[in-house]
Amino acid sequence: DSTTTTVTSNSLTSDPKTWLSSNLVSVTQISTSGLLLLFETAQSMRTLVRTVGGDSRLRHRVLASVFYEASTRTSCSFQAAMMRLGGTFLHVDGGAGGNTSASKKGESLEDTIRCLECYADVTVLRHPTTGSVQRVALGGGTVKPVINAGDGVGEHPTQALLDVFTIWDELGLSLDIEHGDSKNETKHAGQLVVVMLGDLKHGRTVHSLAKLLARSSIKHELVLRYCTPKTLEMPSHVKEYVDQFPNAKQEEYSDIREAVQGANVLYVTRVQKERFEDIKHYEDVKGAYVVDGTLMSCAPPGMIVMHPLPRVDEIHTEVDADPRACYFREMENGMFVRMALLSLVLLGSP
Ligand code: CP
DSSP states (O other): OOOOOOTTOOOOOSSSGGGTTBBHHHHHHHHBHHHHHHHHHHHHHHHHHHHHHHOOTTTTEEEEEESSSSSSSHHHHHHHHHTTTEEEEEEESSTTTTOOOOGGGTHHHHHHHHHTTTTTTTTEEEEEEEEEHHHHHHOOOOOOOEEEEEETTTHHHHHHHHHHHHHHHEEEEEEEOOOOOOOTOOOOOOOEEEEEEEETTTTTTHHHHEEEETTTTTSSEEEEEOOGGGGGGOOOHHHHHHHTTTTEEEEEESSSHHHHTTEEEEOOOOOOOGOOOOHHHHHHHTTTOOBOOHHHSSSOOTEEEOSSOOSSSSOOOOGGGGGTHHHHHHHHHHHHHHHHHHHHHHHSOO
């Protein structure tokens, strides 16, 4: 981990002005009340899109979409979010086949982002090096907001935001957390059992999601069940973070049929071939867990199935027609949550 800078916890609150011009590099920046503000804003964005398609609040604003790793959903949903609100975007493909980044000429990431800031109002950045987005956002001399779209095996905060929004939305969980940060709130509204399946070692989405679920486990008890091959376990730094929250429990499973008993959410991840140094190790573990019709037939009737996507073959397509499969709805929510985030960061208003 090359992170040498830190972020301020709970700095993004229910006061919209706290979001104005802020970077977003980690879910730990968002307070419980800030999460509620973002989700309420995302709900109104959904209504806006479904009624009139969008508005013009971000007219003449430009987003720099900078991706040094492949992306379909994160890049396109940020671009769509910007356009739905009247803004526009420029895209830099810094990946292996891309030809729009001067990193190939030896330019530093910091200089590239400082350059793009001259043309854009906000940067959305994905990079393969863990900690690189934090480094650029907090110590790279940037003056405009930088949003982390995934830094190696580190974090993917906007994915976690859309995931928790989806969980609350699909399960009808209460959005009525009191405004104001209720650190001492201990009232439980039941138990939320989330199974995380697959490659938890390399999955930045589950790293951010585990942290954000723990942070928001105020009115309910949270049980995180990690179901993974031995070599792809959740990193200890994530487990230690979750351990700080009294309402959050963590359990280890190897049998997926056992893990889903009594679960509310099955969060499936892809085994990330591109992160393995030894391809033989990938071949050994790639098919360890598969979600298919047989598994779904013994899963709880109310258990939703999520996946950040892309999938390879860890969820059979036969599951797609099951009403509990919500990964395509989850993806759509990504645009609403990112519209909300852009409005808060660029305008300081919901
Ligand atoms: N979920 C996600 O990050 O997808 P992309 O890699 O397509 O952006």
